[in-house]
Amino acid sequence: MYLEFCNYNNSHFQNIKKQTEDVFDAVSLGFLGVAIPQYLLKDIATYLSNTTIDVCTAIDFPSGTSDRKIRQHELILCLRSGADFIDVPINPYLIKDRKYDKIEDELKTFSRICNDYGADFRVMLQHNLYPMGESIALSLLMEDCGVSYALPASGFHNDDVFDNLLICSAIEEKTKIKTICNGHIWLEKQYNSVIRRDIFGLRVYSLNLFSSFSV
Numbered sequence: 001m002y003l004e005f006c007n008y009n010n011s012h013f014q015n016i017k018k019q020t021e022d023v024f025d026a027v028s029l030g031f032l033g034v035a036i037p038q039y040l041l042k043d044i045a046t047y048l049s050n051t052t053i054d055v056c057t058a059i060d061f062p063s064g065t066s067d068r069k070i071r072q073h074e075l076i077l078c079l080r081s082g083a084d085f086i087d088v089p090i091n092p093y094l095i096k097d098r099k100y101d102k103i104e105d106e107l108k109t110f111s112r113i114c115n116d117y118g119a120d121f122r123v124m125l126q127h128n129l130y131p132m133g134e135s136i137a138l139s140l141l142m143e144d145c146g147v148s149y150a151l152p153a154s155g156f157h158n159d160d161v162f163d164n165l166l167i168c169s170a171i172e173e174k175t176k177i178k179t180i181c182n183g184h185i186w187l188e189k190q191y192n193s194v195i196r197r198d199i200f201g202l203r204v205y206s207l208n209l210f211s212s213f214s215v
Contacts, residue, residue: 002201045082062156064089107145
């Protein structure tokens with residue numbers, strides 16, 4: 001399973017030195033990817049550029065409600081700073097207003113931009129805002145737009161890991177999109193439940209907690 005450490009969502013701010021140390025601790029523990037805040041991106045992406053570790057950051061996080069041009073500009077800046085993946089929240093207002101044509105156009109634009117830089121983007125889908133059927137329909141639209149990866153939630157607020165895992169499994173069953181379970185885990189049995197499911201990846205937010213598991 002693809003394991004990724006994320007510290008771009010933390011509202012309990014630590015100093016930059018500690019945040020950076022956590023990223024390299026995750027690499028030493030064998031994580032295949034790190035998802036980091038933009039202010040760490042350039043230095044860490046440069047340092048890890050000759051490794052197989054994926055470096056990711058997020059744009060327009062966590063709401064996804066910025067103007068389209070601002071989102072594109074932010075995307076390009078992150079790609080120029082060396083990101084391998086960009087996490088992009090879908091604008092929830094476009095979903096509520098059923099403006100699927102605008103969602104499709106933006107996703108295709110993001111795909112073209114990322115391809116120009118040899119990178120990719122991952123869509124954040126706030127599954128708890130919509131019925132399961134609508135989340136699956138959105139995933140089918142995402143697949144048609146060239147989306148290869150999805151995160152079912154932003155991870156900014158606590159998301160039940162089993163609800164998150166359920167939508168991951170449903171998306172992978174109905175589409176070819178690879179999902180990364182990013183519900184919050186605090187028990188080893190929750191971690192094991194995700195590992196036993198045949199999905200692509202798991203995001204971890206706490207290295208101290210992860211280190212206490214028998215993995």
